[in-house]
Amino acid sequence: MTTVLETEDLRREFGALLAVDDVSVQIDDEEITSIIGPNGAGKTTFYNMLSGTLKPTSGEVRIRPRADADAERTDGGLVTVTGMEPHDINQLGLSRAYQINNVFDGLTVLENVRIARISRGDRKFDLRSVAADDDALNEEARRILELTNLQDAAHTKCAELSHGDVRKVEIALALGTDPSVVLLDEPTAGMNATETRRMVDLIEDLDEQTDTTFVLTEHDMEVVLGISDRILVLNNGELIASGSPDEVMADETVREAYLGKGENE
Numbered sequence: 001m002t003t004v005l006e007t008e009d010l011r012r013e014f015g016a017l018l019a020v021d022d023v024s025v026q027i028d029d030e031e032i033t034s035i036i037g038p039n040g041a042g043k044t045t046f047y048n049m050l051s052g053t054l055k056p057t058s059g060e061v062r063i064r065p066r067a068d069a070d071a072e073r074t075d076g077g078l079v080t081v082t083g084m085e086p087h088d089i090n091q092l093g094l095s096r097a098y099q100i101n102n103v104f105d106g107l108t109v110l111e112n113v114r115i116a117r118i119s120r121g122d123r124k125f126d127l128r129s130v131a132a133d134d135d136a137l138n139e140e141a142r143r144i145l146e147l148t149n150l151q152d153a154a155h156t157k158c159a160e161l162s163h164g165d166v167r168k169v170e171i172a173l174a175l176g177t178d179p180s181v182v183l184l185d186e187p188t189a190g191m192n193a194t195e196t197r198r199m200v201d202l203i204e205d206l207d208e209q210t211d212t213t214f215v216l217t218e219h220d221m222e223v224v225l226g227i228s229d230r231i232l233v234l235n236n237g238e239l240i241a242s243g244s245p246d247e248v249m250a251d252e253t254v255r256e257a258y259l260g261k262g263e264n265e
């Protein structure tokens, strides 16, 4: 097992409010990890610091770079990305579905994935290549569509897709850079039971078929317990528990955080 993402005493204050309180975690490449916690626990703030959209007050974020990232910048081990811009963190190997990559509604699924692929940075950006017959680019984009079960929608404009398929496109775009880690923001939010099941299956399949490690925030506890190898629990900015679903469910501190102290007394 190898660490792909690590934080050390990561902290964010908003004035007097401590939103993330010196959180240190290590995320392993062989595990699907979920970050959970009651409303206001600090999950979004934590994610924003990982992806670079929010600068920490103090502490560090380190990631394992994607396999072919610039060797000079990476030196073979984890790279400190604290304070870097989101685009640079993305180029090094951490993608956040639903934020860095925006879906272009007026373009087809295939065109969107081509753009994501171009944004990987090893091709000169040329608007014509988005639609042009660049065989290598098309092949790479089609491989990503196959991985995400979107081959049948390749030529559909994103504006015409179902909600479930748009979420799949967002994951396809995140995968466009061959990242070592993908952060998913509530991947099943707003989905019906069938779409939820399909999304869970997709994440599990991608976890098996790619070298990418998946981390998610999710409110649906059934999804969390079913998909996670490891769960990190935040409460009032603090990491209060970390472990397997069974361990976390049995943790008295976690129960108190969710149910409220004294609620059953």
Ligand SMILES: Nc1ncnc2c1ncn2[C@@H]1O[C@H](COP(=O)(O)OP(=O)(O)OP(=O)(O)O)[C@@H](O)[C@H]1O
Residues within 6 Å of the ligand: 014, 017, 018, 019, 037, 038, 039, 040, 041, 042, 043, 044, 045, 046
């Ligand atoms: N930009 C900001 N300015 C001031 N306070 C903020 C800001 N962003 C978040 N907070 C506060 O930080 C705390 C953590 O918020 P955060 O959104 O990270 O929690 P969360 O776990 O993602 O919650 P939810 O599940 O409701 O989305 C909350 O008290 C929130 O009000």
